Amino acid sequence: MTKVVRSLADLKPLARELSAARLAAEIERERRAAAARLAEQEKRVFELSVGPVTPLRRVDRVLHARERPAPEPRQREADERAVLLQALSDEIDIDTLLDTDETLSFRRDGIAAEVVRKLRRGHWALQAQLDLHGLRRDAAREALGLFIHDSARRGLRCVRVVHGKGHGSPGREPVLKGRVRRWLVQKNEVLAFVQARASDGGAGALMVLLAGSP
Structure with missing residues (x-):
């Protein structure tokens, strides 16, 4: 109004x-x-x-798909371990294969005695070692098979296997000492082995020469 x-x-x-x-x-x-x-x-x-200040030009982004990791050959590795385990027998008689010296050394057919003497004197440099202390028979057998196989594949020539002197075993008997020799004889990669020198383990270890060495 x-x-x-x-x-x-x-x-x-x-x-x-x-x-x-x-x-x-x-x-x-x-x-x-x-x-x-x-x-x-x-x-x-x-x-x-x-x-x-200049405004940024808008650019379309491209999102790349992430690469998937390569599959792990777990089944193949398991099969290889099984083959290595089965291939090494405890029953083989190697008495006729060992040289009857004070250390019961071994050399494969075609390997000269001079090679064993060089191995005993430390002619080849030590490149790897496996210590089997504390392992039970099956675990030690598998570990040794894998160690020798892998060392040969890597082109190693001289390795040491420590099996112990048996001081901690029942009856103070070297349980693995004889078995390790049997297992090594069955590995084609092994050309020869001798008991280690005192400075390298003495009666508790073996110096092993692998294929590919002169």
Whole structure:
């Protein structure tokens, strides 16, 4: 409903309302202008600090599929271990294969006696060692088969097998000593072996010469 002005007295409140509205609008304009100036100043400060800024061009990303790790031949390795375990018998008679010297050394057919003497004197540098201490028969047999197979595959020539002197065995008998000799004779990679020198383990170890040596 329109307000009717009846006298000059009625104009005074209206004037006051219009003046207050103009003042509020002016204050709001000043507030917005001040906020815009502050934003511009902050922008200039950033540009002066880091230099001109160029927006990066958007490039489509390409996601490459991750390569899957190569499958592990676990079944083949298990089969190889089984073959090595089965191939080494405890029943083979090697008495006729050992040279009847004080250490019962071994050399395969075609290997000269001089090779055994060189092996005993340490002619070839020791390249690897297997210690069978504390292993039971089947574990020792498997470990020895894998050790000889792996050493030959790597091209090693002279290795040492420590079977112990039997001091910790029942009756103080060297349980593994005879078995290790039987197992080594059955490995085609083995050309010869001799009891180690005292400094290399003596009666508790064997120096083994592998195929590929002169």
